[in-house]
Amino acid sequence: MRLPAKPEELRVKTDVVERIAELANNDSWLVHRGRTLDTTFLLGIGDTDYLVRIHRGRVEAVAKGPFIQPRWTFALRASQDAWNTFWLPVPPPGGHDLFAMIKNRTLRLEGDQYSFMSNLHYFKDLLALPRGAAAGGAR
Amino acid sequence: MNSGKPDFEPAIGRYLRVDIGGRPYRIYVEQAGEGIPLVCLHTAGSDGRQYRGLFNDAETLARFRVIAFDLPCHGKSSPPAGWHKDEYKLTSRSYVDTIMAVIGALGLDKPVVMGCSIGGRIVLHLALEHATRFRALIGLQSAAHAEPYYDLDWLHRPDVHGGEMAGAIISGLISPTAPEADRWETIWHYMQSGPGVFKGDLHFYTADGDVRGRVSEIDTGKCPLYLLTGEYDYSATPQLTRELAARIPGAEAVIMEGLGHFPMSEAPERFLSHLRPVLARIK
Numbered sequence: 001m002r003l004p005a006k007p008e009e010l011r012v013k014t015d016v017v018e019r020i021a022e023l024a025n026n027d028s029w030l031v032h033r034g035r036t037l038d039t040t041f042l043l044g045i046g047d048t049d050y051l052v053r054i055h056r057g058r059v060e061a062v063a064k065g066p067f068i069q070p071r072w073t074f075a076l077r078a079s080q081d082a083w084n085t086f087w088l089p090v091p092p093p094g095g096h097d098l099f100a101m102i103k104n105r106t107l108r109l110e111g112d113q114y115s116f117m118s119n120l121h122y123f124k125d126l127l128a129l130p131r132g133a134a135a136g137g138a139r
Numbered sequence: 140m141n142s143g144k145p146d147f148e149p150a151i152g153r154y155l156r157v158d159i160g161g162r163p164y165r166i167y168v169e170q171a172g173e174g175i176p177l178v179c180l181h182t183a184g185s186d187g188r189q190y191r192g193l194f195n196d197a198e199t200l201a202r203f204r205v206i207a208f209d210l211p212c213h214g215k216s217s218p219p220a221g222w223h224k225d226e227y228k229l230t231s232r233s234y235v236d237t238i239m240a241v242i243g244a245l246g247l248d249k250p251v252v253m254g255c256s257i258g259g260r261i262v263l264h265l266a267l268e269h270a271t272r273f274r275a276l277i278g279l280q281s282a283a284h285a286e287p288y289y290d291l292d293w294l295h296r297p298d299v300h301g302g303e304m305a306g307a308i309i310s311g312l313i314s315p316t317a318p319e320a321d322r323w324e325t326i327w328h329y330m331q332s333g334p335g336v337f338k339g340d341l342h343f344y345t346a347d348g349d350v351r352g353r354v355s356e357i358d359t360g361k362c363p364l365y366l367l368t369g370e371y372d373y374s375a376t377p378q379l380t381r382e383l384a385a386r387i388p389g390a391e392a393v394i395m396e397g398l399g400h401f402p403m404s405e406a407p408e409r410f411l412s413h414l415r416p417v418l419a420r421i422k
Contacts, residue, residue, distance in 0.1 A: 090315055093371045097311025100373040103288035118299045120307035 016087075016130055017043060017050045021059035023129040031057035034122045039115040042070060043127075044077030044108075057122070074111035076127070082106040087130040098124055150194040152215070155208070157244040159237050166241060167215035168208040172200030175274065175421065176250035178242065179207040180258030182280075182401060183229075183344055184305055184337025185328045186214025189255070192407020199411075199418060203251075208241050210234075212336050227339035230347045234261050235268060242272075251421055253277035256375060256400060257344050262364070263383075267353055270361035275421045277365045277414075280372050280400050282379035283386075284349040291345070294338040302330035305337045312400035314371040325404040359389030365417045366390060369398030393417075 024030055034057030043050045049065035051072060078086075078101060085095035094100050101107035109116070116123055149171040157164055169187055171194050179190045187207030194205055209216040212227055238261065242250060251274050254262050259281030266276050294304055306326040313322050329337065357364065364387060368380040377394045384392035395402060395413050402410035 093377075094373060096315050096371060097373070099288060099308070099311045103286075103373050117293050117304070121303065121310060124307060124310060 015064070016045070016083075017052065017062050017064070020126065020129050021052070021062050024059045024126055027129075030122065030125060033057065034119060034126075037115060037119055037122065039073045040071065041116070042072040042075035042077075042111075044075060045083050046080035059126075072111060074109065074113050074116045076107060076109055076116075078107040086128070089131060091131070098127065148191075148195055149200060150205075154215075155241065155244055157240050159211070159240045160233065162219050164211050164219060164237075164240075165217040166208050166211065168206060168241070168245070169194065170204060170206050172203050172205045174202045174204055176245075176247040177203040177205050177418075178238070178247070178250050178252045179205065179403075180238070180252065180254030180261065181207065181209065181213065182256035182258065183340030184213075184309075184332040185325075185401075185404075186210075186216075186332075188214065188328055189325070189401060189404035192403060192411060193414075196411055198415065203418065206245070206247075206250075210237060210340075212333055212339075218333070227333075227335050228347075229257070229340045229343040231261075231264055231343060231350075234343060234348070235264055238265065239269065239272075249274045251275045251277065253279065254281075255279035255403060257340055257348070259366075259375060260344060260348050260350065263350050263354055263357065264348070266357045266359075266362060266364055267350070270358060273362045275363045275365065277367065277417060278380075279367050279402055280369065280375040280380075281366045281383060282375040283351040283354045283383050284379075285345050285374055287345050288373075291338050291341055294341070295335040301334050301337070302332070305329040305332060309400070312372055312374055313405045314369060314397050314399040316397045317399065317405040321405050321407060325401050328404070354383060355386045357387045357390070359387060363421075364390045366392040367395055367402065367413055367417070368392065369395045369400060369402045371397075371399035374400055 034054060037054045037057055040051055040053045043052055049067060051063045051070055052059060053061040082101060085091055094104050098107060102109055150169045152167060152169040155166045155168045157166055181187050181189045186209040190207045193199055199205060212218040252262055252265060259278035262276040262278045265273065293299060295301060306329045309329050310326055313325060366380050366384055368377050370377055380392050384390045393413060398406055398409060
């Protein structure tokens with residue numbers, strides 16, 4: 001018989017993308033703002049790829065790579081350090097915003113950008129959720 | 140139920156009729172305070188509400204007549220007749236002409252002009268072309284040029300909401316430490332700009348208004364130039380402001396911690412702590 005994992009063990013095992021999914025799906029206003037979205041994007045954190053499926057504003061599924069034949073509409077890739085900086089409660093200038101990171105070339109945006117750009121604030125807020133959680137609430 | 144006097148703020152807004160480049164315009168102007176005229180220029184795709192903190196600062200209003208006007212097509216200023224037949228594009232010429240026409244129509248004698256972003260750029264053009272007409276110039280988020288970092292066509296296309304787009308784009312230029320209400324008011328102003336107006340302003344900001352080749356000709360002996368830039372701005376960056384100041388003898392640059400591209404609007408009190416010492420030096 002397996003003993004159920006203790007809550008703190010679960011927390012350690014839950015990685016940041018799953019945390020984003022949980023925080024997003026508990027944020028009814030964010031879900032509402034993404035209500036016309038139906039897309040899968042690739043989130044690259046260092047060498048690890050994730051496929052994040054968004055349907056009607058909810059994060060419906062998260063899959064962790066490596067993938068053999070991944071399909072996605074757009075990809076956001078940055079180093080682990082760049083994401084860690086972005087997720088600081090008060091990130092420093094240049095590491096604080098997706099477009100700042102794109103301009104500084106610490107974040108790469110690839111693929112078909114339509115769903116990303118036409119829902120830009122949704123994706124900015126979605127990906128900043130770990131920061132809000134650390135700071136004690138979404139901005 | 141309300142009792143007693145209405146709780147009005149000091150600013151009073153009126154519509155000004157003025158010809159600019161031979162065409163009639165209807166320009167919305169807000170004013171408060173008495174003393175040295177201080178004309179405030181809003182950023183691209185926004186309007187004079189960005190200066191609401193300054194308009195409520197008793198210390199400033201005791202010495203300065205604070206004036207903010209909305210550029211044509213912005214805020215409550217009407218677009219010119221025939222606007223629907225052309226793409227809106229701000230140019231160095233039309234921007235300088237508009238400012239000089241409004242200052243002339245108001246009969247201002249040697250005003251101070253303070254502008255942010257596109258306004259921080261145009262004060263450099265004013266310094267080059269009309270230095271003796273001003274008591275001082277203040278550039279917020281001032282740089283001699285800007286590097287585009289996204290395709291500006293996203294700002295004006297029928298299948299993407301222009302207000303949502305503009306708000307999302309500029310949100311990252313605000314300091315993450317800005318007070319939440321002021322952050323979102325700043326974004327709200329952007330969400331209200333007319334179709335293509337923000338993009339048309341950026342024509343001046345990213346292309347037509349590039350003044351790199353001329354800034355070293357600015358003579359601060361004719362008119363003092365103060366530069367204040369927020370550290371979180373990745374468009375008009377602190378580095379670009381420092382480079383600008385290094386090329387203009389006598390220009391002074393201050394980098395403001397905890398502020399971004401919209402200092403007067405995103406964190407008004409924090410901004411005033413940097414502005415008041417500058418205003419104190421203007422007599």
